[in-house]
Amino acid sequence: MALSGPPPYRLPVIGQLVTGMGEVNDGGVRSRGLTLVTQPGAQAVAPTAGRIAFAGPYRGYGQILIIDHGQGWTTLITGLHRVTAQVGDSVRQGDPVAITGPGRPTITIELRRNGRPVDIVPLVGLG
Template sequence: MDRIEAERRAAAAMAAKREAERLEAERREAERRLAEQRAAEQRLAEQKLAEQKLAEQKAAEQRTAEQKLADQRASEQRTKAEAETARAAPSPPAGERLPVGGRVTVRYGEADRYGATSRGVTIQARAGSTVVSPQAGTIVFAGPFRGYGQILIVEHSHGYHSLIAGFGRIDTAVGRRVATGEPIGLMPADGSPDLYFELRRHGQPINPQRGFGAPEGKGQG
């Protein structure tokens, strides 16, 4: 009986051990499958995130390309409009010219932005445009002056003087001789800057758009 009982107990212990090993194996398999599932979910989340970032990048690149195209078209339209304006504008007399290319926004005798009667012309130029001497002469003043900003005064023959204001940079100096059309400075480098051009003869303002050689007189229009 003792031997039979011992064998029964040994068989029960062996069965319990095998059951414990089976349960442990199932637990480990469940953990492995759970880890694989979590890893797959992580990879899927990372893939979706990468796809989202790629889609956002492509959308940003498309917006940038569209903006560049719109800016290019706007620039081409401005250039075309400026060219058409330049073609439509009357040409100055031979040997005479305005100091900068652009659109005349205030003419001689019209009211300026402050409501005062303009004694010259205001030209809306392109940023960074070259400013030239309207006629040969000598620089008699160069630098800042009151509310005009950076100005030049050029003394010409036959009692003429040019006052030019609105420079971003002056590239000449007092005492220097300049030729007709010679560069004397640059407009400011940003925005749509204005250049003011006043022409005087014997101290009296005359219409700059009539050019040099206009008859003598006081305050001609």
């Protein structure tokens, strides 16, 4: 059976929403996901089932994680301190995948379908 709609989804961390989808930051960049401030050293979990496609440092985004959910759906999580999942791992929704950093960690989550950003808010009941 083909997955037509988005997969069952939850936020990978509990935190305070600081930037919503489509908001423009001080640098003039439009957000393609949600940015949350969370607790230092918080456990980040897989928002839905998938396979780890990338795990590690990326440019100025700290440690990042990309989870391939199949059917063209992927999640990108940036701003992580330590990624505990390995590339190729299969994860279920809620499986631990990373740890947030010290201080005031800011985590960004982007859900994409075929490379295009999808608004997470209706999927996780924040709206």
